[in-house]
Amino acid sequence: MSVKLTARQQQILELIRSEISRTGFPPTRAEIARALGFKSANAAEDHLRALARKGTIELTAGASRGIRLLGAAAGAAAESGASGGLASSVAGPVTQLFVPLVGRVAAGSPILAAEHVEREVGIEPSLFTQTPDYLLRVRGLSMRDAGILDGDLLAVRKTPDARNGQIVVARLGDEVTVKRFMRSGGQIQLLPENPDFNPIVVTAQDDFSLEGIAVGLIRATPLH
Incomplete structure (x- = not known):
């Protein structure tokens, strides 16, 4: 019709x-x-x-x-x-889909606030199994063993929910972090993929929210 x-x-x-x-x-x-x-x-x-x-x-x-x-x-x-x-x-x-590229996120402000968006990036939706809402520039090496490196662009779909084992973008207090999500017995842990970093245990007193799940990765640094 x-x-x-x-x-x-x-x-x-x-x-x-x-x-x-x-x-x-x-x-x-x-x-x-x-x-x-x-x-x-x-x-x-x-x-x-x-x-x-x-x-x-x-x-x-x-x-x-x-x-x-x-x-x-x-x-x-x-x-x-x-x-x-x-x-x-x-x-x-x-x-082609144009999505915002989010850089460093200021404390306490929405992840897609205008001041966080570095530019818009054109991508082919077929690159990902799910259409991303934004790209997040990865900071640090806490997810190194999952193949997510400093400077990479993580494709993220906005959602407040995640399943165990999914890589998520989470807000904890004033910080936004990329970790593997794990919930057990009512307790949430954010797990790194690098033995040099410790798991983060989320307590009931913490200001915690999920900003989305990772649906793909764009390598922004050359391979050596």
């Missing part, structure tokens, strides 16, 4: 298709607002959220170009590019 869009939603969807076909990348909220005469980017955001609810696009939080066409909309963009003789250059970026 086809999705019924308002005239304005259809206009925005066509603009997204056009920009992907023309440049290989989706427009920012500000570019949509400018092209369609909106007073602010917030108006564009409202329409994008409506399109996302109707299943024609997927939005990534914290990424200004975090717009991905879905289903028939993605196919139409690819066909549009092919008709202009640009199929080979457009086919890849049509499905």
Whole structure:
């Protein structure tokens, strides 16, 4: 069954298709607002959220170009590019996902706060079994034996839950850390993958939350 869009939603969807076909990348909220005469980017955001609810696009939080066409909309963009003789250059970026790259996280502030985002990185969703919401730049060597090294980019899917053995991004007090999650008898432990580091035992008094689970890794340093 086809999705019924308002005239304005259809206009925005066509603009997204056009920009992907023309440049290989989706427009920012500000570019949509400018092209369609909106007073602010917030108006564009409202329409994008409506399109996302109707299943024609997927939005990534914290990424200004975090717009991905879905289903028939993605196919139409690819066909549009092919008709202009640009199929080979457009086919890849049509499905490219732009996610925020998070660097050092300040104490007490949300992990996707604007001041933490170094830039947006274009990735192919097919690289990962689950679509990540952001990339986190790894600090330190506590997960070295799991193949996660200082400077690597950990692909993370936001979720407040994890299963035993999963590698997670956790917030404990003012610190954000990458560890292996283990729950036993109501007690949570965050386990390193390096014998030089000690396990972290989470108590009921600790300010603890899960920021997400690791769904992949991008090696940011050259192999020797």
